[in-house]
Amino acid sequence: MASKEITRILATDCGSTTTKAILIEKRDGEFRLIRRGEAPTTVEAPAEDVTKGVLNAVGEIEDLEGIELLNDAKDGVNVSADGDKGVDIYMSTSSAGGGLQMTVAGVVKSMTGESAQRAALGAGAIVMDVVASNDGRLPHEKVADIRRLRPDMILLSGGIDGGTIDHVIELAEVVRAADPKPRFGVGYKLPVIYAGNKDATDAVAGELSDSMELKVVDNLRPVLERENLGPARDEIHELFMEHVMAQAPGYARLMSWAGHFVEGEWKQLPIMPTPGAVGKLIESVAKNEEIEVMGVDIGGATTDVFSVFTSEGAPVFNRTVSANLGMSYSVSNVLASAGLDNVMRWVPFMMDEADLRNRIRNKMIRPTTIPQLLEELIIEQAIAREALRLALIQHRELATGLKGVAQERTIGDAFEQTQSGGTLVDMMGLNLLIGSGGVLSHAPRRCQAAHMLIDAFLPEGITMLAVDSIFMMPQLGVLSEVHPKAATEVFDKDCLIKLGTCVAPTGPAKKAKVLATLKMTRSDGSLEEHPIEIDRIELIPLGVGEKVQAEIVPAKHIDAGAGLGEMWAGELEGGVVGLILDGRGRRPFELPEDEATRVAKLQEWSKALDTYPERFLSMGGEE
Amino acid sequence: MAFAYTPGLRVADVTIVRKERRLPLTGETLVEKGQEVTAESVVARTELPGNVKMLNIANVLGLPPSDIPSILIKSPGDAIAEDEVLGQTKGLWGLFKNSVRSPIEGTFESYNEITGQAVLREPPIPVEIDAYVKGTVVEVLGNEGVVVESRATFVQGIFGIGGEVRGELDVIVESPEQELTADLLDDTCKGKVLLGGSFVSSATLRKAIDIGVKAIVVGGFDDKDLKEFLGYDLGVAITGHEKKGITLVLTEGFGRMTMAHGTFDLLKARKGMLASVNGATQIRAGVMRPEVVIPVGEDIVSSSTEDKQAGAMDIGSPIRCIRAPYFGRLGKVLALPAELQVLDSEAKVRVLDVEFEDGEKATVPRANVELIEE
Numbered sequence: 001m002a003s004k005e006i007t008r009i010l011a012t013d014c015g016s017t018t019t020k021a022i023l024i025e026k027r028d029g030e031f032r033l034i035r036r037g038e039a040p041t042t043v044e045a046p047a048e049d050v051t052k053g054v055l056n057a058v059g060e061i062e063d064l065e066g067i068e069l070l071n072d073a074k075d076g077v078n079v080s081a082d083g084d085k086g087v088d089i090y091m092s093t094s095s096a097g098g099g100l101q102m103t104v105a106g107v108v109k110s111m112t113g114e115s116a117q118r119a120a121l122g123a124g125a126i127v128m129d130v131v132a133s134n135d136g137r138l139p140h141e142k143v144a145d146i147r148r149l150r151p152d153m154i155l156l157s158g159g160i161d162g163g164t165i166d167h168v169i170e171l172a173e174v175v176r177a178a179d180p181k182p183r184f185g186v187g188y189k190l191p192v193i194y195a196g197n198k199d200a201t202d203a204v205a206g207e208l209s210d211s212m213e214l215k216v217v218d219n220l221r222p223v224l225e226r227e228n229l230g231p232a233r234d235e236i237h238e239l240f241m242e243h244v245m246a247q248a249p250g251y252a253r254l255m256s257w258a259g260h261f262v263e264g265e266w267k268q269l270p271i272m273p274t275p276g277a278v279g280k281l282i283e284s285v286a287k288n289e290e291i292e293v294m295g296v297d298i299g300g301a302t303t304d305v306f307s308v309f310t311s312e313g314a315p316v317f318n319r320t321v322s323a324n325l326g327m328s329y330s331v332s333n334v335l336a337s338a339g340l341d342n343v344m345r346w347v348p349f350m351m352d353e354a355d356l357r358n359r360i361r362n363k364m365i366r367p368t369t370i371p372q373l374l375e376e377l378i379i380e381q382a383i384a385r386e387a388l389r390l391a392l393i394q395h396r397e398l399a400t401g402l403k404g405v406a407q408e409r410t411i412g413d414a415f416e417q418t419q420s421g422g423t424l425v426d427m428m429g430l431n432l433l434i435g436s437g438g439v440l441s442h443a444p445r446r447c448q449a450a451h452m453l454i455d456a457f458l459p460e461g462i463t464m465l466a467v468d469s470i471f472m473m474p475q476l477g478v479l480s481e482v483h484p485k486a487a488t489e490v491f492d493k494d495c496l497i498k499l500g501t502c503v504a505p506t507g508p509a510k511k512a513k514v515l516a517t518l519k520m521t522r523s524d525g526s527l528e529e530h531p532i533e534i535d536r537i538e539l540i541p542l543g544v545g546e547k548v549q550a551e552i553v554p555a556k557h558i559d560a561g562a563g564l565g566e567m568w569a570g571e572l573e574g575g576v577v578g579l580i581l582d583g584r585g586r587r588p589f590e591l592p593e594d595e596a597t598r599v600a601k602l603q604e605w606s607k608a609l610d611t612y613p614e615r616f617l618s619m620g621g622e623e
Numbered sequence: 624m625a626f627a628y629t630p631g632l633r634v635a636d637v638t639i640v641r642k643e644r645r646l647p648l649t650g651e652t653l654v655e656k657g658q659e660v661t662a663e664s665v666v667a668r669t670e671l672p673g674n675v676k677m678l679n680i681a682n683v684l685g686l687p688p689s690d691i692p693s694i695l696i697k698s699p700g701d702a703i704a705e706d707e708v709l710g711q712t713k714g715l716w717g718l719f720k721n722s723v724r725s726p727i728e729g730t731f732e733s734y735n736e737i738t739g740q741a742v743l744r745e746p747p748i749p750v751e752i753d754a755y756v757k758g759t760v761v762e763v764l765g766n767e768g769v770v771v772e773s774r775a776t777f778v779q780g781i782f783g784i785g786g787e788v789r790g791e792l793d794v795i796v797e798s799p800e801q802e803l804t805a806d807l808l809d810d811t812c813k814g815k816v817l818l819g820g821s822f823v824s825s826a827t828l829r830k831a832i833d834i835g836v837k838a839i840v841v842g843g844f845d846d847k848d849l850k851e852f853l854g855y856d857l858g859v860a861i862t863g864h865e866k867k868g869i870t871l872v873l874t875e876g877f878g879r880m881t882m883a884h885g886t887f888d889l890l891k892a893r894k895g896m897l898a899s900v901n902g903a904t905q906i907r908a909g910v911m912r913p914e915v916v917i918p919v920g921e922d923i924v925s926s927s928t929e930d931k932q933a934g935a936m937d938i939g940s941p942i943r944c945i946r947a948p949y950f951g952r953l954g955k956v957l958a959l960p961a962e963l964q965v966l967d968s969e970a971k972v973r974v975l976d977v978e979f980e981d982g983e984k985a986t987v988p989r990a991n992v993e994l995i996e997e
Contacts, residue, residue: 371966
């Protein structure tokens, strides 16, 4: 029996607070987003069933579109093999049930400890503690810490294959002595993944196999110069699905709904964790377009950064989760981590420190509020810049080796672990930067999103900036595996909003007044020349889909994308904001230290990009 | 969205409060269903595994780890006393024996022949939980604890620090606008739960700790003071474990904030009664707010007759603004326009019209108000 043509796809994402549903249909030969519905997530009391929120969100689409997507009893999604009712594919992602909290252990903190941390973070976990033989704690202190933190899972590594086994067995002893109880599910044993020296496997099993759910995978650091994080990450993912996701009430029922018919046979689709699904999408965009991509999703509690950069000719995907950087629940932690001065430096008017602190704290205790006043919006966007900046730092530090054995290091690098992170993130090579999350996607002016992304990430050379319009990336990530064509079409036409290209020449030219000169030919044949002056930002009108042929000639020792002093030639694309020429320099980018000069510069740049209404100039008082 | 859903903080003059009292591990439940308990009644008990002490016997005796089992006197599971001999070398002709002694009292848990390390465990740590509020046991949770139900006045705060405490409720400020200052505190405040007005400073908090005040319930507190008081900048809002010698509950937020009149008047009317207070706050999925619970007798009846559905906002609903520029102001919903409106920040959102207590009218985003549940 031939498969019915796929014309209607329903996807949901069960977030920790909101469940979002999208309906995609094939109309006039192409797949488009038709409708979006949302409802509060119902994992917690009184409903305690994730499917209730799904039914509500889908029900909203039914009401608005006047079609039937649920079954007759209204207690499940109707995925039909051939009928006109229902949908052809139903799929879901979920981040309900909380994040994955892990403790990792390695012999040397800066070596196997760091590798284990990268493996856990790469798998989407929150790393609560890194236990190492040399971490300065006494054994009983390590035991007490493991017990107190009650991780969902422990990743135990240590030692290269064939090396000494004493230390890793000591770590296993510490874990056994701690005997931590999992946060969820009283009845099951705590999962422990062993990914250390293979010669110690039997001894570790002797210590742990009775009291814990021990899984053994390949050593994540088989030799000193090489990481092999894949097997450990896969096992973490597997156990996450089994133990943590499955704790969300109603999850089993939701799982039974997700799937589609292939040649008359029912095929179930797994419920993917939300960040994992976003990662899939970023990866497929990079692959299809053959570009280097970075995506950031700044949420209320966490900020995820995804990237695909080329290393040794192959694209390498990385993901980091900054567990406590976010715009609502974690907003105070942004302040604590970045420091008040770093937040204040982005505020283009003077304000009292105590007042700012109280405002941020009040946002933390009432996380769902939104800025009513322009002043409050500006402060929130200042905090967002720091949250994004810190998330990128964490990404840089850990974005190595997540492709396992493909990531080689020399012995010299191996002894200099602090340098190990920055190697893959290359802002000059980055082609597309996608922002997602309320503060970026819902900024009242699109140029505000562009301005935040540029200030926080400091893209270099030629970079297209974009935002995810309604946070559809998780659903499209799953769809990219099932129906790549539909995923690509909806992503291009309905999900991604291109803001425009940022041109940022970089280099140590302190004396040059003009960093580079842009010569461009518009589609009507008209010629324009724009000098990119130092410390200035300029916005050139260039609309969505409009392209210009351009040549960028940099000054000596300046790189505009083709190398130091080399002319860059190619096509530049516009967007809802336009073409942004950023002459503020990089390496490092610095704001003026003097308060008045800093405020004046921030106001000048905001005016150039039309970031805020003119009245913001009169805001704030002298302290 | 088809409805306005803005959960607020609960302020109830009389309500049924149910408190789950659960052990961290399974243990023994000491009360029965239907039993009356006081706040101090111990309802369940268990023992936590003792702390672990690692002792490298091979190193102490200077022998290869594999030689140790033959000279060990203790086996896994054996009880050990402090300074008791765990193992002894044979020595030379019975002389020059070397021994290793236990640094703790407890149990000999294990010995590892590869590392030479022994794991010794201290005696179990007894843990007891009390009822926290006066009331009746309405459910026994197997051997893990109970649920206690109490007819009580219940006030939720917005943020707190410090854990569960109890004390007689006393009111030492005249009005909800007044700051709770250090000069208002004296020895008569010892052991009490104090109701303040709009603000308390860290200096006043310190004096309260010196006197022995159990808890302070107040409108606002400065974040700068919080940092100074805790000794660190609070990153993630998960509190309750602070051991500062006092529990603090903020009803409104950070800064100088007049306590809502309804909250102040209600608590003031309970002056002299026993209050159970918990500052524990968790602002994340599964939010947890600090609280004041005052069990009341049958003589006190609820003045609120309306049985409103929690979270449903109507014209006339009492609300509190929870964000600038009207932060902390109370009023009633005048209108709930369906269409989106543009704010000063240029964001286009759903709003409501509010009439404040002084008659002033304003338009605010729906996300920036909370219902005052009655």
